[in-house]
Amino acid sequence: MVNIQYQQRIESTLSMVPVGAVVSYGQLADLAGLPGKARLIAKYLKTSETQINWHRVIRSDGKIAFPENSEQANDQRRRLLSEGVLVTNNRVRMASFQWQPDMYTLLEKLRY
């Protein structure tokens, strides 16, 4: 269970991640105005029912958080591939990893 305030910020921010982009847990926390709370994002994704764009969240090292070949990892990989995000060996390719800097700044100024 995640505090409702946190949940709302996380959900609205996550809903803005564009198709074909991925963010890390820490980046998403930053964008949501919750710096340092990467693990809270993880808890949200695990416990919350409404997970829009959940598949666009990956670890800071570029890897999918689930064990390779697990059902969930395969599901996430399939969803990413369908948006044009290349995934090999449970890891997204660098070109797809993280937003362009200007986009990052833009969203920050836009919301907070």
Next chain:
DNA sequence: CACGTGACATACC
């Protein structure tokens, strides 16, 4: 209040 627990992050070897 004291620990233990994560779909984490960073530094270092």
Next chain:
DNA sequence: GGGTATGCCACGT
């Protein structure tokens, strides 16, 4: 690159 060690922080027990 992989592996270990710490830091982190909201939550549950």
